[in-house]
Amino acid sequence: MATTETFESLVRAEFRPRSSYLNTASNGLLPARAVAALQEAALLRAEGRPLTPLYEDVEASRAAYGRLAGVPADRVAAGASVAAHTGVIAASLPPGAEVLTAEDDFTSVLNPFHVRGDLKVRAVPLERIADSVRPGTALVAVSAAQSADGRIADLPALREAARAHGTRTYVDFSQAAGWLPMDADAYDFTAAVTFKWLLGPHGAAFLTVPEDFGGLTPLLAGWVAAERPWDSCYGPVAELARSARRFDLTHALFTYAGLRRSLELIEELGVDAVHAHDVALAERFRAGLAALGHEPVPAPGSAIVSVPGLGFRQPELSAAGIEVSDRAGHLRAAFHLYSTAADVDRLLDALSG
Known part of the structure; x- marks a missing residue:
């Protein structure tokens, strides 16, 4: 874990937001090192130089994500969206199989x-999802942290319930990876986009699978999913990759050029340090809301705070240089490593007016 001094110095060197940016649940900010890598990647194309470094960025990003998720790189597939990964999992289920989900979870998961x-x-309230696993439930699919309001699923309870009933598990970490410690090895499948808390450009999403691939068929496989991609550009793929790379989609190379550097920064800071920073700011905001007479959606321990009935204030806050979001009529503030106590207080002052 980075020391407080190291944490703050690294963040200052990488980010200079022009607003009080409290909207990471929509899009994370790009660190300076990622911006520089994107510019260099564009020059490679513009100048006709070999793109070999960009393919190396894909593999470096895969490995870095594996370390953050707690699984080997050979269990990580590189794709483009959570919806595409969910589609592959959905296609693996037999007709009539029961899938348990949380009510109003993010669409890409459902x-x-x-x-x-x-x-x-079958959809149930998030708080009841572990208790709702039953004999015959083939798969339970849920976000680790809810996009709309930041509520955190009781994943340990869900894991135990699924194990007791022989149910497979699929967890979307899109609103958690980067600030909430992950243990992808505890679930059959996990996925996450990388343009939120992982601070990457748009265009990449990772999937983790078991060593035996969990019965998934690589329906979307193209040449990059082959064991020898450059020998598999024409005709059917003779041999799929022996690793999770068999589930890869054609790589958005510029995206991975930037993402590699963003993941390096997360690793340098340490997820535990990011978690402590983010949650402390969220708790400061919750305390300030209580003083103003506002009650957020209960989401203890979350870096996302959602306040019912205040979503309509998003445009005026944006005009005042405070970036939050309006989700389902709630004002949603999401705190990440470049957020500060001054940003929290500025938002509270604006809401008090």
Whole structure:
């Protein structure tokens, strides 16, 4: 874990937001090192130089994400969206299989199961999801932290319930990876986009799978999913990758050029240090809201704070240089490593007026 002094100096060197940016749950800010890498990647293309370094960035990003997720790189697939990863998982289920989900979870975690048309998709309140696993539940799919309001799923309880009933688990860490410690090895499948708390550009999402691939078929496999990609550009792939790379989608190379550096920064700071920083600011905001007579959605321990009924104030706050979001009528503030106590107090002052 970075010391307080190291943490603050690294953040100052990488970020200079022009506003009180409290909207990481929508998009994370790019660190300076990622911006520089994106510029260099663009020059490679513009000047006709070999793109070999960009392919190396893909593998470095895969390995770095694996370290953050707690699994080997050969269990990490590099794709483009959580919805695409969910679709592959949905396609693996037999007709009539029951999928347990949380009510109003993010669409990318849910919709591929619904569009199958022949699955039994059951939704329950997030707080009841562990208790709702039952004999015959084939898969439970849930976000680690809810996009709309930051509530954190009781993943240990869910894991135990799933194990007791022989149910597979799928957890979306998109609103958690980067600030909430992960243990992807504890679940059958996990996924996450990388443009939020992991501070990368848009265009990349990772999937983790078991060593035996968990019964998934690489329906979206192209040449990059081959064991020898450059020998597999024409005709059917003769041999799929022996690792999770068989589930890769064609790589957005510029994205990985920037993402590699963003993940390096997260590793340098340490997720534990980021977690402590983010949650402390969220708690400061919750305390300030209570003093103003506002009650946020209960989400203890979350870096996301959602206040019912105040979403309509988002445009005026943005005009005042305070970036938050309006989600389902709630004002959602998301605190990350470049957020400060002064940002929290500025938002509270604006809300008090």
